[in-house]
Amino acid sequence: MLHVSTRGEAPAIGFTEALLAGLARDGGLYVPQSWPQFTSETIAGFAARSYAGVAEQVVGALTDGEIEHPALAGMIGDAYATFRHPAVCPLVQIDDNLFVLELFHGPTLAFKDVAMQLLGRLMDHVLKSRGARATIIGATSGDTGSAAIEAFRGLSQVDVFILYPHGRVSEVQRRQMTTVDAPNVHALALEGTFDDCQAILKGLFNNHRFRDELKLSGVNSINWARIVAQVVYYFTAAVSLGAPHRPVSFTVPTGNFGDILAGYVAKRMGLPVARLGIATNTNDILARALASGRYEVTGVAPTTSPSMDIQVSSNFERLLFEAYGRDGAAVRQLMASLAQSGSFDIAAAPLAAIRREFTAGRSTEAETAREIDETWTRAGYLLDPHTAVGTAVARRAHVEDPATPMVVLSTAHPAKFPDAVEKASGVRPPLPAHLADLHDRPERFTVLPNDQRAVETFVRTHARAVRGAAA
Numbered sequence: 001m002l003h004v005s006t007r008g009e010a011p012a013i014g015f016t017e018a019l020l021a022g023l024a025r026d027g028g029l030y031v032p033q034s035w036p037q038f039t040s041e042t043i044a045g046f047a048a049r050s051y052a053g054v055a056e057q058v059v060g061a062l063t064d065g066e067i068e069h070p071a072l073a074g075m076i077g078d079a080y081a082t083f084r085h086p087a088v089c090p091l092v093q094i095d096d097n098l099f100v101l102e103l104f105h106g107p108t109l110a111f112k113d114v115a116m117q118l119l120g121r122l123m124d125h126v127l128k129s130r131g132a133r134a135t136i137i138g139a140t141s142g143d144t145g146s147a148a149i150e151a152f153r154g155l156s157q158v159d160v161f162i163l164y165p166h167g168r169v170s171e172v173q174r175r176q177m178t179t180v181d182a183p184n185v186h187a188l189a190l191e192g193t194f195d196d197c198q199a200i201l202k203g204l205f206n207n208h209r210f211r212d213e214l215k216l217s218g219v220n221s222i223n224w225a226r227i228v229a230q231v232v233y234y235f236t237a238a239v240s241l242g243a244p245h246r247p248v249s250f251t252v253p254t255g256n257f258g259d260i261l262a263g264y265v266a267k268r269m270g271l272p273v274a275r276l277g278i279a280t281n282t283n284d285i286l287a288r289a290l291a292s293g294r295y296e297v298t299g300v301a302p303t304t305s306p307s308m309d310i311q312v313s314s315n316f317e318r319l320l321f322e323a324y325g326r327d328g329a330a331v332r333q334l335m336a337s338l339a340q341s342g343s344f345d346i347a348a349a350p351l352a353a354i355r356r357e358f359t360a361g362r363s364t365e366a367e368t369a370r371e372i373d374e375t376w377t378r379a380g381y382l383l384d385p386h387t388a389v390g391t392a393v394a395r396r397a398h399v400e401d402p403a404t405p406m407v408v409l410s411t412a413h414p415a416k417f418p419d420a421v422e423k424a425s426g427v428r429p430p431l432p433a434h435l436a437d438l439h440d441r442p443e444r445f446t447v448l449p450n451d452q453r454a455v456e457t458f459v460r461t462h463a464r465a466v467r468g469a470a471a
């Protein structure tokens with residue numbers, strides 16, 4: 001199966017090439033040329049399978065045999081053996097027909113591990129089979145970075161450079177990135193916002209000379225393989241609530257739009273999804289865009305759900321590509337307008353198409369804190385602030401269709417954000433045992449100005465791929 005760029009100008013490539021490329025050379029994002037389909041019988045059969053078993057089928061369909069089966073099954077098995085829960089991504093009921101899908105049982109306590117544990121193994125496998133090296137660059141608002149560092153640390157084929165916004169991630173998130181003592185890992189604190197980190201990341205990929213010289217690869221959700229791995233848990237959750245015999249709704253705490261896009265992909269593959277709800281914090285560009293049709297970047301406000309403090313939501317481009325009937329020229333125009341003026345207008349027909357598939361809502365800081373407190377008081381369940389944004393928005397939507405099970409993706413463990421959780425609920429969640437000494441570990445990071453050149457210089461100086469050495 002070939003993968004095409006959302007901007008229509010890069011050559012179509014297979015899964016393995018898309019995995020290594022990250023961003024397409026025309027600046028766009030890869031998507032498969034067509035969506036693989038599962039019948040109702042196949043989906044019903046998932047009920048009898050383990051998480052890894054379902055992953056083998058879903059990832060197998062989306063990679064179309066490019067990674068040979070025994071190797072893929074082995075990598076999937078190893079990836080999910082790192083999770084602390086036997087179900088990998090368990091469902092917990094917190095109210096009538098309202099569930100949270102706990103995606104935080106991996107090594108770094110956020111949903112990013114679900115994809116990153118597999119992505120690290122896939123990349124290592126492909127690079128080793130080619131005798132190649134790569135320089136991985138990631139931009140993070142806190143969770144992608146720690147998950148990537150955990151997945152790639154110590155690997156001989158890669159160097160990892162993670163850009164995070166200086167002073168805008170939680171202390172636990174920062175320490176998860178800065179206390180890893182591996183020579184191939186570099187935590188870079190950028191003097192800017194997450195959007196600045198992501199803009200520099202894209203700038204590095206769009207500098208083709210630098211990209212080729214350093215053999216750049218990406219681990220953000222601009223990398224199609226990330227989305228592929230995230231599709232799996234929509235199937236496992238829906239099937240355990242009765243799909244395909246009844247539809248299930250999802251609400252997703254959203255920033256870069258990768259996690260919810262995976263739900264849309266599951267739906268396109270045949271999963272009966274009633275509603276896909278986008279939940280944002282006060283950085284609500286997506287909720288505003290769905291309401292008005294105008295996608296307009298404003299300043300980013302720091303919140304208690306910092307991983308969602310995002311305005312330029314990279315995977316929304318993939319949805320626009322679908323909504324515009326896969327017209328790469330139209331997407332190029334929208335993205336040019338975004339780059340020039342910080343905004344674009346979605347035309348009437350694509351906007352209607354988006355509204356048919358998605359709803360959107362926002363949760364203010366006060367609403368999020370109240371949601372944490374009330375869910376703790378009523379259900380004895382401690383939400384992290386990102387998940388609380390999701391459940392606050394989901395409760396409003398659920399009232400309109402209470403008979404359909406509503407699943408909120410729980411994207412992080414509350415212990416990643418202990419200050420916000422304690423302030424809201426009076427309860428300070430402890431870190432799990434494997435991270436209990438996190439606050440005693442020495443930190444190592446480099447502060448860099450918000451300047452692409454400065455990042456290029458740092459990466460060129462520290463990447464082993466450029467020197468051809470494995471030292």
Ligand SMILES: Cc1ncc(COP(=O)(O)O)c(C=O)c1O
Nearest residue numbers: 143254255256257258259307411
């Ligand atoms: C804890 C948490 N929740 C939600 C999100 C938003 O997910 P996405 O960027 O895929 O929309 C993120 C960041 O990606 C996150 O780290």
Ligand SMILES: N[C@@H](CCOP(=O)(O)O)C(=O)O
Nearest residue numbers: 140141142143144220221307
């Ligand atoms: N919230 C994310 C932002 C990057 O998202 P990604 O899914 O595109 O990697 C983070 O925690 O870094």
